[in-house]
Amino acid sequence: CLSGWGAFTESLLTDVCPALTSKISGLVKGHSIETPGPITPDIVSESLKCGRELAKASKRRGAQLIRNGVNLAGCSPALLHFFSTKLPADVKSVAEKSHEILTATKIMQMRLCGDAECTPNTFLSFLEHQVIRLNDISYCKPYSITCKKSAKFRTIDGSCNNLKHPAWGRSIAPFTRIAKPKYADGIFAMPVARSGRALPNARVLSTRLFQDAQMNSRVLSHLNTQWGQFVTHDMVFQVMESTDEGGINCCAGNGNDMLPPEWENDKCIPIRIPDNDAFYSYQGVKCMNFVRSVTAPREDCSLGHAEQMNTVTSFLDGSPIYGSDPKLAKKLRAKSGGRLRTESRPKCTKGFLPMVEDKSSVCVLRNSSDPCYLAGDGRINQTPTLAMLHTLMLREHNRVADILASLNPQWSDERLYQEAKKIVVAEIQHITYQEYLPLNFGENYFRYYRISPVSLYNRDYSDDVNPGIINAFGAAAFRYLHTMVPASIATCPSGYQAVYQHRLSDHYMNPILLEQSPESFDDIVRGILAHSSGESDPYVTGEVTNFLFKCSSAWGLDLIAMDIQRGRDHGLASYNDYREICGLTRARTFQDLAREIPQDRINALQQLYECVDDIDLFVGGSMERDVDGSILGHTFQCIVAEQFYRTRVGDRFFYDNGEMAHSFTPDQLKEIKKASMARLICDNTDGVQFIQRKAFEVESAYNPKCRCDDYSAIPYVDLTPWKKGIFDLSD
Numbered sequence: 001c002l003s004g005w006g007a008f009t010e011s012l013l014t015d016v017c018p019a020l021t022s023k024i025s026g027l028v029k030g031h032s033i034e035t036p037g038p039i040t041p042d043i044v045s046e047s048l049k050c051g052r053e054l055a056k057a058s059k060r061r062g063a064q065l066i067r068n069g070v071n072l073a074g075c076s077p078a079l080l081h082f083f084s085t086k087l088p089a090d091v092k093s094v095a096e097k098s099h100e101i102l103t104a105t106k107i108m109q110m111r112l113c114g115d116a117e118c119t120p121n122t123f124l125s126f127l128e129h130q131v132i133r134l135n136d137i138s139y140c141k142p143y144s145i146t147c148k149k150s151a152k153f154r155t156i157d158g159s160c161n162n163l164k165h166p167a168w169g170r171s172i173a174p175f176t177r178i179a180k181p182k183y184a185d186g187i188f189a190m191p192v193a194r195s196g197r198a199l200p201n202a203r204v205l206s207t208r209l210f211q212d213a214q215m216n217s218r219v220l221s222h223l224n225t226q227w228g229q230f231v232t233h234d235m236v237f238q239v240m241e242s243t244d245e246g247g248i249n250c251c252a253g254n255g256n257d258m259l260p261p262e263w264e265n266d267k268c269i270p271i272r273i274p275d276n277d278a279f280y281s282y283q284g285v286k287c288m289n290f291v292r293s294v295t296a297p298r299e300d301c302s303l304g305h306a307e308q309m310n311t312v313t314s315f316l317d318g319s320p321i322y323g324s325d326p327k328l329a330k331k332l333r334a335k336s337g338g339r340l341r342t343e344s345r346p347k348c349t350k351g352f353l354p355m356v357e358d359k360s361s362v363c364v365l366r367n368s369s370d371p372c373y374l375a376g377d378g379r380i381n382q383t384p385t386l387a388m389l390h391t392l393m394l395r396e397h398n399r400v401a402d403i404l405a406s407l408n409p410q411w412s413d414e415r416l417y418q419e420a421k422k423i424v425v426a427e428i429q430h431i432t433y434q435e436y437l438p439l440n441f442g443e444n445y446f447r448y449y450r451i452s453p454v455s456l457y458n459r460d461y462s463d464d465v466n467p468g469i470i471n472a473f474g475a476a477a478f479r480y481l482h483t484m485v486p487a488s489i490a491t492c493p494s495g496y497q498a499v500y501q502h503r504l505s506d507h508y509m510n511p512i513l514l515e516q517s518p519e520s521f522d523d524i525v526r527g528i529l530a531h532s533s534g535e536s537d538p539y540v541t542g543e544v545t546n547f548l549f550k551c552s553s554a555w556g557l558d559l560i561a562m563d564i565q566r567g568r569d570h571g572l573a574s575y576n577d578y579r580e581i582c583g584l585t586r587a588r589t590f591q592d593l594a595r596e597i598p599q600d601r602i603n604a605l606q607q608l609y610e611c612v613d614d615i616d617l618f619v620g621g622s623m624e625r626d627v628d629g630s631i632l633g634h635t636f637q638c639i640v641a642e643q644f645y646r647t648r649v650g651d652r653f654f655y656d657n658g659e660m661a662h663s664f665t666p667d668q669l670k671e672i673k674k675a676s677m678a679r680l681i682c683d684n685t686d687g688v689q690f691i692q693r694k695a696f697e698v699e700s701a702y703n704p705k706c707r708c709d710d711y712s713a714i715p716y717v718d719l720t721p722w723k724k725g726i727f728d729l730s731d
């Protein structure tokens with residue numbers, strides 16, 4: 001039961017908290033675990049005090065391990081994985097509170113259960129009935145929130161979007177769940193098989209079920225997949241635990257071996273690599289670094305199982321451009337004309353993103369002059385195509401701000417910033433809900449379930465719908481799109497006469513491809529339009545399953561193995577549980593999966609898993625046949641559709657909400673609805689003159705290239721309806 005709790009032992013507990021032991025044990029004497037004596041506030045605060053001591057001890061131990069040399073090597077893939085997850089101090093302190101609460105819960109479980117018959121479920125249902133809250137709720141609430149009800153614009157951290165539940169959807173908050181978690185101890189320990197044995201190794205599942213035989217999509221462009229990642233980064237960011245001294249190493253050296261338990265940080269859940277691994281065995285790699293996600297206290301500060309933290313706003317609100325925290329948001333602004341900071345480059349009329357202060361701490365620099373960008377999201381430099389989209393969106397913001405400034409010279413910097421941001425966010429929402437989602441997940445499905453609305457205004461907003469990200473969406477369902485990442489980045493000179501391919505793994509954490517010459521940026525844009533996306537099948541390029549974040553070594557990490565391990569880290573319920581939630585029958589035997597999963601994959605699953613109930617959500621969901629018109633199978637489709645429904649209907653500021661103080665006027669909204677991915681590219685590149693109208697699809701006879709200045713083919717968003725009359729005093 002202690003797996004996942006690392007150094008947390010019975011004897012440590014007795015040493016640190018001797019008084020608590022007798023106090024809690026007294027509760028079950030003469031009672032049963034289902035009906036123990038009352039948990040008094042005194043016991044709760046005593047457990048918390050003890051939890052605090054133990055959490056501190058764990059932190060000290062983590063720091064000591066690093067000082068003893070268990071740290072990450074200079075240019076290792078494991079270190080690059082930490083590049084995008086630098087945590088501000090206030091986030092760390094929220095995470096620490098959650099460690100204290102979790103440890104207090106664990107202590108109570110250990111003491112109450114003792115040797116008695118006590119399954120994780122009995123303890124949890126006991127906890128649920130008591131709903132044990134901390135005496136002082138402010139202790140674990142990150143901030144007290146006071147909302148300005150008449151505010152016309154979103155807050156940067158997403159708070160106050162929902163006036164009844166001001167914390168819903170904000171950053172630095174727990175994910176939501178639609179199924180009970182399946183931690184081995186009901187609290188935080190890594191899940192195990194039904195038999196109590198270990199689940200199948202995540203790397204083995206990856207190599208056996210997600211082979212490297214990637215086909216290209218015949219319809220979808222690379223830009224389609226890239227937009228998907230950008231949307232992901234707007235909605236979800238789970239980060240890994242780290243120490244004040246830096247990232248945590250869970251392996252010996254640079255993955256040469258597993259660490260003995262006494263050298264392992266208790267946040268470690270490394271992936272063992274089998275000796276016969278067809279790739280890593282030749283590299284001498286036996287251990288893949290993997291660190292648990294940061295957790296967050298729940299809104300009511302109650303004791304119970306772990307919830308992981310979302311560090312960005314759940315709303316689709318442009319947070320990768322503007323930031324999810326006010327300090328960063330301020331730093332990104334130019335402080336005049338409502339603009340965001342940009343840098344200029346010789347012979348380029350359009351701006352580039354600003355640079356981070358300490359480039360070598362978040363990028364792999366080959367030359368000190370290499371670019372390393374600063375944006376609203378820390379993952380920006382992961383690949384050049386991601387950085388390209390960020391740059392396009394930054395340019396769009398400044399383009400819009402400049403037009404608004406010329407229409408309304410009286411507007412302040414603040415007004416221009418907010419109005420331009422509101423327009424850019426509306427364009428992102430429009431492109432996502434009208435272009436991206438129906439194309440990928442089925443036009444009929446998304447319109448039928450009204451996930452993508454059809455009339456000019458929608459009136460669906462409900463303050464009872466929680467816009468928070470569903471844990472299973474971020475930690476499993478949407479990660480299926482990792483199977484579509486193409487193996488290369490394409491560049492294509494003006495005129496599209498040729499396409500050059502660049503290996504993805506040569507370009508992690510260094511966006512130099514965008515800046516080699518004045519034409520480079522546009523070459524990448526043309527490349528991503530001409531290049532196909534990977535096919536949506538469970539075949540995945542080795543560029544992400546063997547070479548992810550490759551740096552100086554000849555190997556990298558395995559993203560699919562990490563996706564599987566992450567689902568377990570988050571205690572996601574099993575594939576079978578989600579089948580039921582999504583309206584399928586629960587499978588009792590492997591053969592019961594036959595309607596959704598092809599026979600050869602059922603056979604493979606049966607060889608790997610002991611029991612059909614053990615199948616991980618990510619694995620089972622990925623094996624399903626696609627539903628009609630979608631790139632996803634039934635179960636992932638259900639989770640993804642539910643998420644995008646909540647993201648729209650639970651967002652008070654969703655762009656086409658009507659009849660609200662902040663709603664666009666009909667003339668404005670009609671213009672916003674002309675926005676398209678193709679227009680966005682035409683307006684924000686120097687030399688892209690031709691583009692297919694449907695930019696998320698490759699060029700074809702039915703989707704031919706048009707000239708950017710053909711405004712009937714690619715409509716232009718005219719901002720004149722934003723011009724205020726001279727007698728308009730609404731500012």
Ligand code: HEM
Pocket residue numbers: 225226227228229232236237238239382383473474475478479481482485544559562563566
């Ligand atoms: C070259 C392209 C990509 C790379 C290198 C990449 C890499 C990663 C990495 C390293 C993680 C964190 C893994 C972990 O620690 O658990 C991650 C998470 C994730 N990725 Fe990707 N990814 C790529 C493309 C995509 C695409 C195209 C999508 C979807 C359309 C996507 C969706 C997600 C989601 C939903 C998560 C979870 C996010 C979170 O909870 O923070 N990724 N990806």
Ligand SMILES: [Ca+2]
Pocket residue numbers: 233234235312313314315316317318319320
């Ligand atoms: Ca967001």
